[in-house]
Amino acid sequence: MSQESTGSRRTYFIVYAALVALTVVTVLVSYVNLGLMNVVVALAIASVKASLVALFFMHLKSEDRLVWGFALVPLAFLALIIGGTLLDTMLR
Amino acid sequence: MTGHVEERTDPRVAFEAAKLGVWAFLATEVLLFGALFTAYTVFRIQYPQLFYEQHLKLNRILGTVNTLVLISSSLLVALGVNAIRRGKTRFMVICYGATVLLGAVFLCVKYVEWTEEFHKGLYPGTNIFFSLYFMMTGLHGIHVLAGMCVLAYVAVLAHRGRFSESYYTPVELSGLYWHFVDLVWIYLLPLLYLIG
Numbered sequence: 001m002s003q004e005s006t007g008s009r010r011t012y013f014i015v016y017a018a019l020v021a022l023t024v025v026t027v028l029v030s031y032v033n034l035g036l037m038n039v040v041v042a043l044a045i046a047s048v049k050a051s052l053v054a055l056f057f058m059h060l061k062s063e064d065r066l067v068w069g070f071a072l073v074p075l076a077f078l079a080l081i082i083g084g085t086l087l088d089t090m091l092r
Numbered sequence: 093m094t095g096h097v098e099e100r101t102d103p104r105v106a107f108e109a110a111k112l113g114v115w116a117f118l119a120t121e122v123l124l125f126g127a128l129f130t131a132y133t134v135f136r137i138q139y140p141q142l143f144y145e146q147h148l149k150l151n152r153i154l155g156t157v158n159t160l161v162l163i164s165s166s167l168l169v170a171l172g173v174n175a176i177r178r179g180k181t182r183f184m185v186i187c188y189g190a191t192v193l194l195g196a197v198f199l200c201v202k203y204v205e206w207t208e209e210f211h212k213g214l215y216p217g218t219n220i221f222f223s224l225y226f227m228m229t230g231l232h233g234i235h236v237l238a239g240m241c242v243l244a245y246v247a248v249l250a251h252r253g254r255f256s257e258s259y260y261t262p263v264e265l266s267g268l269y270w271h272f273v274d275l276v277w278i279y280l281l282p283l284l285y286l287i288g
Contacts, residue, residue: 007174016167020160023281027156030286042282049278057170058271070115074122081123082130089134 007059015056022049107261114265118272121235125276128228132283135220146221147288149214151205155285158201159277165194166274169243169267176264179257181250188247188263191270195240202233225284232280235273242266 026045030038055061060071136143172187206229209215209222216226246266249255255263 007170007177009171009174012167012170012174016163019163023156023159023163026282026286027152030152030282039287042287046279046282050275053166053271053275053278057166057274058268067112067115070112070119074119074126078122078126078129081126082133085130085134086137090137 015052114268132224143221143288150285152285154205158198159281161194161198162274162277165191169270173264173267176260185247185250188243192240192244195236239270239273
């Protein structure tokens with residue numbers, strides 16, 4: 001009965017407002033030169049936005065452990081692929 | 093024999109199983125795009141200067157507009173799923189129809205961008221940044237197109253009265269896919285347009 005617990009329309013509109021605000025912020029920040037911090041800030045904001053979409057729009061917040069596993073394991077594999085490839089290309 | 097099993101399958105269990113199927117599919121999608129994200133990371137570290145110079149040639153405004161278009165479409169899908177759970181088919185059809193339209197808007201903006209870039213002599217073969225740019229936005233564009241087809245089909249079925257508050261599996265699952273397409277773009281915007 002997890003279905004009913006997420007997804008009030010009010011929550012959706014709040015999440016939407018946050019997504020729009022974060023988009024505006026990340027674009028504005030990109031016009032300021034912060035050096036390497038630009039990359040960090042942009043990816044941090046993108047990750048917050050992605051989490052909001054997954055947790056609320058995709059209802060991950062109210063899902064059980066199995067679905068969480070299905071959502072997180074591919075991300076772990078992606079980290080492994082990127083990390084492993086970088087180990088090769090950077091140390092070659 | 094299969095029919096016998098289906099008869100006894102609890103609809104809740106069937107829904108959960110179908111949902112896991114979609115999450116498993118999305119896992120493969122993460123890794124499909126993941127290969128390109130990996131290539132991006134490797135080459136960006138190797139050629140930081142080139143990536144910086146080239147990314148300035150992209151149209152940041154249009155990229156941002158398209159982000160807002162996709163985020164809005166995701167909200168509509170969420171509202172559509174919420175509507176069908178309350179048995180409000182008509183509103184769900186409107187939400188999904190509007191999402192398909194926003195998907196079309198997204199692709200039109202993308203078309204304008206690509207045309208602009210071709211006019212500037214920027215092609216997939218120009219340099220490694222534009223190879224990745226066209227490959228990543230192209231693959232994402234195909235996903236948008238596929239999502240539009242699926243959502244349109246679900247909307248037509250809903251219009252014919254196939255879904256209700258007690259059965260709306262395809263509505264929810266096609267929505268999951270659309271949110272995923274939105275998720276990918278959320279990363280493409282900063283990687284390609286903002287930080288190059």
